[in-house]
Amino acid sequence: MHHKQLIGLGKFFLKSLKDYPLHSSYIFMKNYSHTAIRRLFSGKISHDVLVFEVTYHCTKNCRGCYIPKEKRKEKTVIDEKFLLSTIKQAKKLGIRNYGFFGGEPISEHAIPVSLMAASENPNLTFIYCTNGEYVAANDVSFFKNYPNIAFFLSIDGFEGTNDNIRGKGSYSSIIEASKKLKDMRRAQSAFVTIRKENIDEVLSEDFLNHLLERGFNYIQWAKYENNANNGEEVPNEELHTKLKGFRDKTMKMPVFQNSDIMGEFFCLDPENSQNKIYLSINGDMRIEREDMSEIIGNLNEKTMKDILDDNFEYS
Numbered sequence: 001m002h003h004k005q006l007i008g009l010g011k012f013f014l015k016s017l018k019d020y021p022l023h024s025s026y027i028f029m030k031n032y033s034h035t036a037i038r039r040l041f042s043g044k045i046s047h048d049v050l051v052f053e054v055t056y057h058c059t060k061n062c063r064g065c066y067i068p069k070e071k072r073k074e075k076t077v078i079d080e081k082f083l084l085s086t087i088k089q090a091k092k093l094g095i096r097n098y099g100f101f102g103g104e105p106i107s108e109h110a111i112p113v114s115l116m117a118a119s120e121n122p123n124l125t126f127i128y129c130t131n132g133e134y135v136a137a138n139d140v141s142f143f144k145n146y147p148n149i150a151f152f153l154s155i156d157g158f159e160g161t162n163d164n165i166r167g168k169g170s171y172s173s174i175i176e177a178s179k180k181l182k183d184m185r186r187a188q189s190a191f192v193t194i195r196k197e198n199i200d201e202v203l204s205e206d207f208l209n210h211l212l213e214r215g216f217n218y219i220q221w222a223k224y225e226n227n228a229n230n231g232e233e234v235p236n237e238e239l240h241t242k243l244k245g246f247r248d249k250t251m252k253m254p255v256f257q258n259s260d261i262m263g264e265f266f267c268l269d270p271e272n273s274q275n276k277i278y279l280s281i282n283g284d285m286r287i288e289r290e291d292m293s294e295i296i297g298n299l300n301e302k303t304m305k306d307i308l309d310d311n312f313e314y315s
């Protein structure tokens, strides 16, 4: 881990002690440090974040969404027993950080199963990656009862750019959702996906200040990728250079920036930083999101340990 990043992470955690309830900060810190220490000491990749595609359903239609439009209409949700037994296996492998992605994981039909998993595993961290629509429009005070849940809110630029990509009204939903979560003292991060259209805008001090003013002190940068090859992807080298330059320039700002584009915060080598496992509703395991990479195994046929052992030198 780069020492400046370590300082940034330290500042972020200190700030989080003020912004979030103590027991929440404790859970997140404990699980993050476990992951970091595990990797630092082994010097190897650990597959230590498990991301569930809990549903493919979503009412929005963002440009370049990697879930096909027809699939986004299906209201199927991940099976409760499958979710719990998978977490049990993953826990044994030392995995303490879990993601609920989609589709949109925060919706009337998908919330119960994820809350159940979070309450059954109070010492593990669960992060929703959300478009903020449900949070903005509904009473979500129940989230106060889940100190081990945090939120990634998808925002891809100032209002004009964001809504051009994610649909009219998306920006307002995210800002409203963020305010609500902040009032409830819930941990949240801006989740910014970088593509050709927004790279110069989002990697600007103006945008960073914009996020800081709205209470975000953690930014997760992601790379836009799409199998359609529609020309919106920023070439890796350009992305890496610009992101690194920006992060170095803004290192002193009170924000923690994390990204696997440049290597996760505890591993700066982008070629060797992939520490996530993605899991489809049907049990298919991948190291990229749905349909973005080869299936490395199916959990209905093999254990997670066997799949990882078959595919990686170490895990």
Ligand code: SF4
Binding pocket: 058, 059, 060, 061, 062, 065, 066, 067, 102, 103, 104, 131, 166
């Ligand atoms: S909010 Fe997410 S799942 Fe829904 S259309 Fe947009 S990118 Fe796709």
